[in-house]
Amino acid sequence: MNGKDHPRPRRVVVTGMGAVTSLGADLDGIWSALLDGRSGVAEIRQFDSRPFPVRIGSEVPPELAGDDGRLLPRAARFGLEALRRAWRDAALDGGAGLDPWRSGLCIGCSSFPVMEDRVDNVRGLLDGDRLHTANYLQEIRRRPELLGQRDMAAVSALLSEGYPLRGLSMTVQAACTSATQAIGESFQAIRRGEADLMVTGGTDSLLSVACLTGFTLLGALSAWQGDPAVASRPFDRKRDGFVLGEGAGILVLEELEHARARGAEVRAEILGYGSSSDGYRFTDMHPEGLGAARCMQAALASAGLAPGEIDYINAHGTSTPLNDRIETLAIKRVLGEHAYEVPVSSNKSQLGHLICAAGGIEMILTVLTLQRRVLPPTLNLEHPDPECDLDYVPNRCRPAEPRVALSNSFGFGGQNGTLVVRRWEEA
Amino acid sequence: MNGVVVTGVGVVSALGLTAGEHFDRLLRGESGVALLDHPDAAELPSLLEARVPPIDVRRTIEQRLLRKILAPSAVFSVLAAGQALADAGIPPGDGRRRDCGLYVGSVQLDVDFNLFAPVMRESLDRQGRFDLRLFVQRGMKVLDPLFMVKALPNSGLCGITIEHQVTGPNINLANGTVSGLQAAALAAAAIRRGDADLALAGGFDSLLHIECMVEHLLAGRVAGQSDPPHRACRPFDLERQGYALGEGAAFVLLESERHAAERGARVYASVLGAAHTYLPPEHAEAGEALPNAARNALAAGGCGPDEVDAVFGDGLALEAEDLQECAAWQALGASRAVFTAATPAVGFTGAASGSLSLVHAAMALERGVIPPLLNCDRPDPRCALPLAHGPVERECRRALVWNSDWRGKRTALLVGRG
C-alpha cells in the first residue's frame, strides 16, 4: 500500500507513555500503588451517587479532572492530560523533527449523552411524553456545547490539534476492546510504512448518571455493598460484575530506526496484534471461548511466536462471572498445558474497568511489568473458582523475568483484541 | 505484496435497497431527496431528507435478537454487508466467512430523546427540577434496560458478525464522516499483509433524527425547502445552499487478488492505494490536507495525476467545502479526470458517504460509466471542475475517491481496473 517495499518488516517500539487513573497520573506512583495492593475503587463523588443501587466506581481524583474552561467532556480532559505526559515521556517536546504528515493518532474512546448536562431545564424540554422540539432548539442555541457529543471523531481531532500529527487521525469504538484495537491498528500502520510515529491508546469516562444507569440496568456491575476496595474480584468465585472506572492510557509508538535516529529511549517492542469476533451474542461471550482464542492465536501468528514463548498475560479479567471463566478457557485452548505455567493478572482488580480506555492503561502496565520485572497482582482473589484454575498472581505482586507478554481485551458486541509485546533488550 | 480487489458490493440508500437498483437510479439522474417528514421536526423550519424506504426486518434479518436490538441504521449495515457477501458469491454457511475480516465505520447511534422523556418526567420534583433520588426510584423503572446496548456504536458490526458469521480481524471506527472510507483502507491493508483473504468494509449512518437535524440546521449546512425538493442540493452552483440530510449503508467485499483469481470471482476494481490526513479547518495550511491525502494515495498506488479518469468526491453544496474540493482538484493536476458526487441524489450520508463513493467508483469502473452530479446548472466560476453533468461513458482505468470530515479529517483511496 505504501509503494515502498521494505526488505525486512519494520519494527515498532514504545517510546512514551502517559496515564490518568483513579490511582493518579504519575506512572511511578500508579505502579507502586498497584504493587502495594491499593485499590482506586471508592464511592462515586462526581455526582450524588447515594440513591443508586450501585454507588462505587474507580474515579479519577478531582485535581486531575479539572476543566480548562473549554467545557470538555471528562474523557477529553483525561486524554489531553495523558497525551501531554506521554509526549513528554517520549521526549517529543519541541517537535523533535517529526514529519507531521507521517505522524498520526488513533484513539479508543466512547461518548454518551450526558443526561445531567441536559437537565437544568428539563421540564421545558418535555411535551408530555415527547421532546418539545422548539424548546430544545432554543436550549441548544443557548448551550451549543450540548451538541456534537455523539461525534467521537471530535476526541481524536481534539487530541491531534495541538501536536504535529497530520497523518492518520482515528477514533475507534469497539466497546471494551477499543484501545487495544487502536493500538493494534497503529502498530500495523507503522509496520506497513504508512506512518513513522503514532500516538495511541484510549480515554474514557462512563461514570455518568446515564451510563451508571445503563450498566446497572444490564446487570453488568458488581452489586457489592461492603468495602468498595474489594468489589472488583477477577477470577474469584464470588465475583459478581465489574466496577466502572474512568481514565486514559496513551502510548507513543514509533518505528525503531525513527526512534533511534532521534535518540529516544525504547521501553518495549510490539511484536504482534490479532483481532476477531465471536459472532455469537451481544453481551454474552461464546461459551467455548472460540472468538477469544482465535484472537490470541492471530496475535501469536502476527508476532511469529509459538504459545510456549509467552511468559505473562495481562488479562481482560473484568470480574464478571462469564468473562473470567471464558477467558480462562480460551487461554487454555491457546496455550495448552503451558497455560498452567503462565502467570495471568488483571489490573481491573485495582483500577476497575476503564471500558474504551482499558486496553490503553493495561498496555502501559504490561510494558512496566516487562521493564521492571515484577508481576502486578490480581487483588481480592480469596475464593478459588474451580473453573478459574490458572496462576492469577493472587493478591501479592511477584518478582519475575517475563520477556514476552500478551494483553487481552474482549468487548460488548463480541469484538476481541490481543497485543503481543516484548521486553526491550538492546541487541 | 498481495493485490486487493473488490469482488462484491452492497448498498441501502434512499435510491434503493440493493446496489443494482441504487446505481441504476443514480445513473438515470434520479434523486431520493424529499420534504422531511418526521414528527419531531414539525416545529423546525422546513427541511429536506433522503430517507431509506421501509424495510421489513422480519423478512430480511434472520437473527431474532438483532431485529430487537439494532437501530434502523445498523439494520442498513447488516443488509448492505449481506448483499456484498452474496454479490461476491460467498453464500451463508460458506466456511470462508469465519476468517473474513470486517472493517466498519459508524457513529454513535441515536439514543432517541423520546426514550428518555418519560424517564425525565418521572424524575422531576414538585418544582419541576430533576431529582436524582426520584430518578433512581421512579425514572429508572420506566427506562428500557437495553437502551445502552441499542446505542452501542459497534452494534452494526456486531450485528453483521452474528447475522453473517463473519468473524475474522475487525475494527469499528467511530470517526465521523471519513469512518467508512478509512475502514476500507484498513481492510485493504489487512488483506495486503495476509491477515485475511476476504474482508467486508463499509460504513453506515443516519442523520434523520432530531439531534442531527438541529446540529446541521444551526451550523447552516442544510438546504431549505426547494421546489421541487430534489433540486435543492446544488454543489458548485452559484445558488448552492447546502445538502439534504440522508441515511444509508454501503459495503464492499475486498479480496486478495490471488484468492479472487483462484475462485474465478468477478472483479469490479482493484484497491491500489490509500492515505489519510488531518488538519483542523481553521489551520493556516488546512488547504494542503486534501491534496496531500490525494497525492499520497496516488503515490501509494504508483499512479500519476494525469492517469486519473474520475474523482468521486463529496459535493456538499457548501461554499467552503466546494472550494476546497476544487482547490484540491487543481493542486493535484488531475487534468483529464471527470468529477462527480452523489450527495445531491442521496443526501449527506455521514459515515456512509465515503463507502458509497467507493461502491460508485467500483461499479463505474466495471460498467464503464460514471454517474452524474445533479443540479449544477449555473456553475460558480470559481469552481472550474469538469463535472459529470450527465452519465459519462468512459473506459475508466483509475479513479480516486476522496472524503472529508468537517473537523478536518481527509481520506483518499485509489481504485483501478486493468
Add this chain to the structure above:
Amino acid sequence: MSTLSQERIVTPEEVEEKVVAAVEHALDLDPGQVKPESSLTEDLGAESLDFLDIAFNLEREFNVQLPRLDILQRATDHFGEDTLVKDGVVTERGLDLLRKGMPEIDPARFRPGLKATEVAAMFNVATFVRIILRLLEAKRELPRECPKCGKTMIESEVTPELVCESCDESVPMPTGDEILLRDIISLDTALDR
C-alpha cells in the same frame, strides 16, 4: 401505561396470559408458540438480554420488582458457605430446596451434580407466573396505614411503592429478592422439620 388494577385480586390465568404475551413480544414469536411449560432458554432460545426485556415489561405490567439475584447464591450468603452450593455444584440440601421451591419444574431434573449456573436455564413461563403471583400476594399483605400520618396509603402507578394520599410519605415494597429469600428460609426450616 396499562397497569392491572391493584385493588382487585389478579387471577393466575390473567398473570399467565400476560407472561405469555411478554415472552411472545420479547422473543418475536407467533401466538400459540409459548406454553406454560416452555423453558425460556432451552425451548424458546431466550438469551440474557431477553430476560431483561421480559422482566422490564412484566415489572411495569404488575408493578412489582422481580428478583435480580441468583437465589441460591443469595441464600448461600444467608445459610453460610458450601451449604446450598459447593464448588459451583448444588448440594443435596440445595436440590431439596429447589424441588420444593420450584414445583413447576420436573423434580427429576434437580439431579445430583447440577451446577448452580444451570438452574436459570430451566425457568419456564410457569416460573414467572408463580413468582409474580407470590409478589402480588406479598403486596396485598402490606399494611396500608401511613406510618407518618395514619391515613391510607395507595399503590403508586409507576413504581413498586405505597404512597400516602394525604401526606406524601412513600414506602417501597419489598423486592422480589427479599421476598424469595424469606420464602426459601422458611421452606428450609419446614424441610428440616
